[in-house]
Amino acid sequence: MPDIIQLLPDSIANQIAAGEVVQRPASAVKELMENSIDAEASFVRLIIKESGKTLLQVMDDGKGMSETDARMSLERHATSKIRKAEDLFQLRTMGFRGEALASMAAVSQLEIRTRLAGDELGTLLVVEASDVKRQEPVACDKGTSISVKNLFYNIPARRNFLKSNANEYQHIVDEFQRLALAHPEIAFQLIEGDTLEFDLPPGKLSQRIVNIFGKAYQEQLAPCREETALVKISGYLGKPQAARKKRGEQFLFVNKRFIRSNYLNHAVMTAFQGLLPENSFPFYVLFIEIDPRHIDVNVHPTKTEIKFDDERAVYAVVLSAVRQAIGAHNLTPAIDFDADVNIISKLSSSSAQSKEVYFEERFGSPLKTSNRDNWETIFEGSREAFLIPKEDIPQVHTLRFESAVNQSSEITEKVCFQLHNRYIVKQVKSGLLFIDQQAAHERILFQKFLQQSRTKSVQSQQSLFPQALIFNAADFAMIMEMQQEIEALGFRIEVFGKNTLLVNGIPGNIPSSHEKELFEGLIEQFKINQSELSVPLSENLARALAKRAAIKAGQVLGSEEMKGLVGGLFACATPNYAPDGRPTFFIFELTKIETYFR
Ligand code: ADP
Ligand code: MG
Numbered sequence: 001m002p003d004i005i006q007l008l009p010d011s012i013a014n015q016i017a018a019g020e021v022v023q024r025p026a027s028a029v030k031e032l033m034e035n036s037i038d039a040e041a042s043f044v045r046l047i048i049k050e051s052g053k054t055l056l057q058v059m060d061d062g063k064g065m066s067e068t069d070a071r072m073s074l075e076r077h078a079t080s081k082i083r084k085a086e087d088l089f090q091l092r093t094m095g096f097r098g099e100a101l102a103s104m105a106a107v108s109q110l111e112i113r114t115r116l117a118g119d120e121l122g123t124l125l126v127v128e129a130s131d132v133k134r135q136e137p138v139a140c141d142k143g144t145s146i147s148v149k150n151l152f153y154n155i156p157a158r159r160n161f162l163k164s165n166a167n168e169y170q171h172i173v174d175e176f177q178r179l180a181l182a183h184p185e186i187a188f189q190l191i192e193g194d195t196l197e198f199d200l201p202p203g204k205l206s207q208r209i210v211n212i213f214g215k216a217y218q219e220q221l222a223p224c225r226e227e228t229a230l231v232k233i234s235g236y237l238g239k240p241q242a243a244r245k246k247r248g249e250q251f252l253f254v255n256k257r258f259i260r261s262n263y264l265n266h267a268v269m270t271a272f273q274g275l276l277p278e279n280s281f282p283f284y285v286l287f288i289e290i291d292p293r294h295i296d297v298n299v300h301p302t303k304t305e306i307k308f309d310d311e312r313a314v315y316a317v318v319l320s321a322v323r324q325a326i327g328a329h330n331l332t333p334a335i336d337f338d339a340d341v342n343i344i345s346k347l348s349s350s351s352a353q354s355k356e357v358y359f360e361e362r363f364g365s366p367l368k369t370s371n372r373d374n375w376e377t378i379f380e381g382s383r384e385a386f387l388i389p390k391e392d393i394p395q396v397h398t399l400r401f402e403s404a405v406n407q408s409s410e411i412t413e414k415v416c417f418q419l420h421n422r423y424i425v426k427q428v429k430s431g432l433l434f435i436d437q438q439a440a441h442e443r444i445l446f447q448k449f450l451q452q453s454r455t456k457s458v459q460s461q462q463s464l465f466p467q468a469l470i471f472n473a474a475d476f477a478m479i480m481e482m483q484q485e486i487e488a489l490g491f492r493i494e495v496f497g498k499n500t501l502l503v504n505g506i507p508g509n510i511p512s513s514h515e516k517e518l519f520e521g522l523i524e525q526f527k528i529n530q531s532e533l534s535v536p537l538s539e540n541l542a543r544a545l546a547k548r549a550a551i552k553a554g555q556v557l558g559s560e561e562m563k564g565l566v567g568g569l570f571a572c573a574t575p576n577y578a579p580d581g582r583p584t585f586f587i588f589e590l591t592k593i594e595t596y597f598r
Contacts, residue, residue: 015155024052024163027175029056033175033179045189052148052169065144070112077102089293094257114140114145181251222236223235233287259305422438439578440569447574453488453542462492470499471500518545521544546579569585
């Protein structure tokens, strides 16, 4: 029998490769724009007709190509970006596979106009289905312009497979926005038909976000930043209140490459947990910078999936960065457009943690003068984090600053009272502050418990008459499994016969309470939480206990208690929400009050 295996002609090989690299007009847009970015362009213009089906063209003012390079760029596996296998592990460019142009040329009518800065004339190349039809010198601008006409004209099956214009256009816009977000220093334009759809001047990331998504975003952005030996994280988060019902405005970049990662998205969502209404998705644009040696982008031709060698470590940093940003900026009214992520370090340096610990230590004890400066700095740093103007909050704290022993109770009495045994009302500079006593106390306790179980610095109060509690077998087994975490909260428990526990001690910082109810309540609440949320065990316990132990609506509070609640709340990293997302306070603005009296 004769041999039957043959090598495929290049044009067919390219067509097959095109199936992977170019699935739709948007993929061609991505490849062309990435090439412009790799060519160090400072301006990139995308022109499309009929959602890219008849024309998509990308013009840039980048390096350009010599005549030979222009010709070479159409060959498969022809690239200027890597030379040897090791280069794959230190990639700094978007492209490297050298197959995009070859693939596009195989499935369209492609035209390249390109000129090197030093040359007088450029090169024009016209290609149809991998066939070079024309190659000649041409007068053109410095840089490169590549048009892809009638994509898939020679593969009717694929052309028919394209979706409606609206659908394909949306995909193009998605790709365009991702690249524009990743490169705010480059100017971008998108022209569809005769309309200039996007005109993005070069600038800072914050400006780019607002230019793309609209002015409303200006109000809702909080910077996020964290740096460890392994990774650097920067970007912006949307406020929980502004979260959308639709997923989509969530952008994750690794070394400026847009990626999809359910795993890392989970880290962000976990940080937002308890702050979002159900089924809503916060806006975020986050950049992860990592040494290319620790990642592999060569997983898929479209390169939106990548592998980290230590994914869990990256997860942990993302989680902590987002948590901290939410804590520090939850109420950020507007970002400062003169200060970009790089400069806003003041805020992140007064991390939620330190503020918490700081106040935790001071709260209840007079503030020493030596600490005053420190507190003021910390406070100054996180000032923007509170909606309330700076002058307002210190009314809570100034009592301490001024060591006005005699005045303090008088002032508090004048400005703080309880409404219907549910709300604490307090005059602040911008109006009237209303605090929901129950929600606020839950927030304070939650933070305290979490802190204690993290730092293992828990206090316990001994029960005088320890109580025996009987559970069903399943609950008993569950409790035994998390005994350590339960004890970290301040409970002291002991096995006392079959399915029976003795509660010898309860957390020290809880207002007097019955052990039995408290402990049973904790377990019950824990189970409810468990079915609703997926948070770490100790966090769930802290939530459950906070919910059970908090002061309830209807409880009469003395002035010291109110004072403690107000101070404690604003010392929290996330004062404005209870752990389950209920708001803890709001301010009835003076200006609003004035409108009632015209
Ligand atoms: P890759 O980007 O993976 O190298 P491509 O097929 O996308 O592969 O491009 C092949 C080569 O053509 C690139 O390596 C680059 O040298 C050159 N090239 C493509 N587009 C441009 C451009 N807009 N400006 C300058 N050079 C370009
Ligand atoms: Mg490329």
